[in-house]
Amino acid sequence: MIEYRWATLGCGVIANQLAQAMEEQGGKLYSVANRTHEKAIAFAQKYGIEKVYDRIEDVFEDENVDIIYISTPHNTHIEYLRKALNAGKHVLCEKSITLNAQELEEAVALAKKNHVILAEAMTIYHMPVYKKLEEIISSGVLGPLKLIQMNFGSYKDYDMTNRFFSRNLAGGAMLDIGVYALSFVRWFMTSKPDQIVSQVKYAPTGVDEQAGILLKNKEEEMATVILSLHAKQPKRGTIAFDKGYIEIYEYPRGEEAVITYTADGHRETIKEGSTDLALSYEVLDMEKAVSGKEDSMHLDYTVDVMDMMTQIRKDWGMKYPEEE
Template sequence: MINRTHNWGIIGLGSIAQKFASDLKDVEGARLYAVASRTQRKARHFALKFEVEKVYGAYEELANDPDVDIIYIATPHVLHAENTLMCLDRGKAVLCEKPIAINTAQLKNMIETAKQKSLFLMEGLWTNFMPHLQKVNELTQNKTYGECLKVEADFSFKAEFDAEKRLFNKELGGGALLDIGIYPVYLALKLLGTPENIKANCKFSSTGVDISNQIDFKYASGATAQLSSSFARTTPSKARVYFENATVELGYNFHETDQLDIKTNSGVDHMDFNYPSHGYQFEIEHVQDCLEKGLTQSPAWPLQSSLELTETLDKIRNIMGLVYKEDEISK
């Protein structure tokens, strides 16, 4: 039950922020109160489209607004740590889009700051809160079809190369792994835990970021994960989870699908969750529930889970030889 209206602010007004804002308007107790962009014109255009009351041409101005309850950060990856720390320093709860940080050192600093100030902080990994993933996780935890033996997951789409755009720009934290490869890695960690052994290889673009990658996890239990992501080709971007007595297939664009097929010896059980949105409302509802309860982190996606995910991404990048300037700064 929602006891009050939560005033949301959004920093960074790209395509993800547009989807987020679109879903937020239909969430009970949620109000998109303020938005901020480095350009006043972009902020005004966004505010007009989504009927936002306050418009700021500087991130700091939004964070200083006493009526903002929580800030959603949707800036480029390399700004996540800086923007989050700025908001926390001004006493604001933060939902930061994935990846929450470029590396583990940044994230530890963010976590420590949130802890010191007793403020809510969560990584915006929306997939974790969607019905289809909740169902797969339930099947795994309850061992409905026995132990989970293997995870296969791919997320790939053909992206037009542009050295200046975020996807291929190393200065902006570009590369397939951090942008879309995080979803297959997340799925394996969520269902199987931290792997005992990691193998990884990638193809680099001329700008020095990974344009595609292939990752293999092995576990002490014998379980495995085969994960991939790419900007070089378009695929169905499906995922399969193999149990002892069933195979669960997540539909096209597995990170946001509303379709599941559970295949057993008895046949195929098709599940359609049929939600009429981008799917961000589940994450938004959860964050507001946490705020209502006075929590400083999510019980469903705690900061420890974000830390384990970030540490794993660091290990994969180390194997691939992908280094960002933030890694050198953090040493």
């Protein structure tokens, strides 16, 4: 089995989870790059990583690096994606993968040009419970999809200087948590929604604090999404079919779903995988894609979700400084 050398660009929460995922698989990250060199050194010491770069740019020039995991703020992604993809590196990029559809289109073109894998680190596409549900739905036992209802509400300190509410750091509910809800919707819908209406409530900084979104595709499947950065809601997804409905809680890294059958009301619990192994599933699927064994990263869904998020923000008239 090929052992790929991974580099992390960023030393935050996700980077720590990535390093731990590597350890769970009996390996470790090869190298680390970060804007603050001292943090990179501390991170490397914590996880026994052999290489720390003096400059971020050095990670792109290192011929030993196979895959780069980017977990810096949203608005820095395209800059690093350009450098990584042009250097011939495979890239797994934290969500949201870019600010908008135009940036993602550029990144996809660069990946194709340089014959490398580009993917968004969207846990939903890799958790075993979603793959199992896909099998059940494909069997036809639940009948056609009718409606999806999504909730995601976080309670963030109402501090306009933190990244969640900062325009300069691409804050707001859509890019931070909406991407999960819309990725969930896209996973279960037959095709990308082509009819979208929405409402938004802005934070004092001008980013979206709260939103309600209605979606419908050409198959007449519908979805509702409710997001908030300052009102706690359960991370709940409900998928309603003709013959039953599925409920999933803590859906970004879900491990359990309950199916209720309409005819007699009986319930079936589906348990697959573990929330704690979310990053491990992503890493394994990425390595399968890089090896050419299986295209399991669903970049097509990522493109669809980014198209939706871009359209919604365009309807709102909401732009980030990089887009002005």
